[in-house]
Amino acid sequence: MKVLILGIDGYIGWPLALRLLERGHSVSGADNFITRKRVKEVSSDSVLPIPSFSKRTEDLERSMKRKVRFHRGDVSNPDFMYEIISGEKPDAVVHLAEQRSAPYSMLGLKQASETMYKNTISTMNLLYAIKDVTPESHILKLGTMGEYGTPNIDIPEGFFEIEFRGRKDTLPFPKNAGSWYHWTKVHDSNNLMFANRVWGTRITDVMQGVVYGTRTSDITSDDRFTRFDIDEVWGTALNRFCAQAVIGLPITPYGKGGQTRGFLSLEDSITCLTLGIEKPPEKGEYRVFNQFDQHYSVGELARKVKEVYEREYSRKAVIENVPNPRVEKEEHYYNPESKKLRSMGYKPEGNLEKDLIRIMEDLNRYGGRIEKLKKVIMPRTIWKKSSGITH
Ligand code: USQ
Secondary structure, three states: OOEEOOOOOOOOOHHHHHHHHHHHOOOEEEEEEEHHHHHHHOOOOOOOOOOOOHHHHHHHHHHHOOEEEEEEEEOOOOOHHHHHHHHOHHHHEEEOOOOOOOHHHHHHHHHHHHHHHHHHHHHHHHHHHHHHHHHOOOOEEEEEHHHHHHOOOEOOOOOEEEEEEEHHHEEEEEOOOOHHHHHHHHHHEEEEEEEHHHHHOOOEEEEEEEEEEOOOOOOOHHHOOOOOOOOOOOOOOHHHHHHHOOOOOOOOOOOOOOEEEEEEEEEHHHHHHHHHOOOOOOOEEEEEEEEOEEEEHHHHHHHHHHHHHHHHHHOOEEEEEEEOOOOOOOOOOOOOOOHHHHHHHOOOOOOOHHHHHHHHHHHHHHHHHHHHHHOOOOOOOOOOHHHOOOO
């Protein structure tokens, strides 16, 4: 299959490219390296050292004898989007090229608007380019479980049957996101659904949970590493907790720590995306995957990281429930459904305990790089303080 990955240089884009190449697909990609730049702007860096993109592809040509066709550019520019879709004529496009940080989107008006614009417009560009150039292509778009928020009822996969004042219908499940970033994904989902209704575009809208991990089975040596962020803006919960334990900083569940989210390993994320690509939707179908393995509260994960670290390294780890910088429920009901991928043959490989040991091993070797980031680990982006043009 010909697969185009938008955002091929990212945490998920790079391992997905490796997996698809291993499985014999023809892979092309686009990126404007904005994540590399934005992470440096907050005085941070990927903890795992990653080569430049050209070095990455040179290494692949040498080790796998496979080429990745690469296009440098910004997918929120419609000319660029039309150019790459016309040039590649892909069977499937995986759209991972959106601003992915909730805290970044909450820094201030500039970052909120940038996130809103780049994310929703890149998806609009993709929808139009596919309709006009290759209407049979499948769009697999990365959304987030955070679109649903944390309602006090079960969360279905995209749609639910509702009875109201004696009448019944099947409707999209109400969305209630918790950051400007998460709202952009809701807007994308609405736009994807509408494009599918009008033009019959084949679409998979992936509601993915929080991904953790340093490796997949295709990352067989350190020079194949994907990026790994741990600062308060670009790092995510479990990855940050592991890094905090490894360099002796407190592990930081925010507030009461009862916030519960779906989590999955990087390995499982790549397996699910690959399955979604290899088993595309029917012509005219819009489908939603809730993509995660297990749900955990952040407090539970903090305790697990502490337990594994202390056992494996015979050193103390400390948990500190710091004041919550976000506006979110800290204790709540959470029961999302995740059946579709499993019914298509997905078997999660993730084993939290083993995965944590592996992450800690990798991070321990790069402890010096984490030490350098000590100042950017504690939370400073306060949701309520997000404000105007001076930021
Ligand atoms: N949290 C802590 N301590 C920390 C960091 C985070 O308690 O040191 C808490 C947050 O308050 C939140 C939860 O952990 O309740 C998840 O936060 P996160 O930073 O791990 O993830 P989030 O901001 O939700 O975003 C991440 C990715 C995003 C993806 C999303 C999936 O950055 O791209 O869409 O996870 S989900 O969370 O399911 O929406």
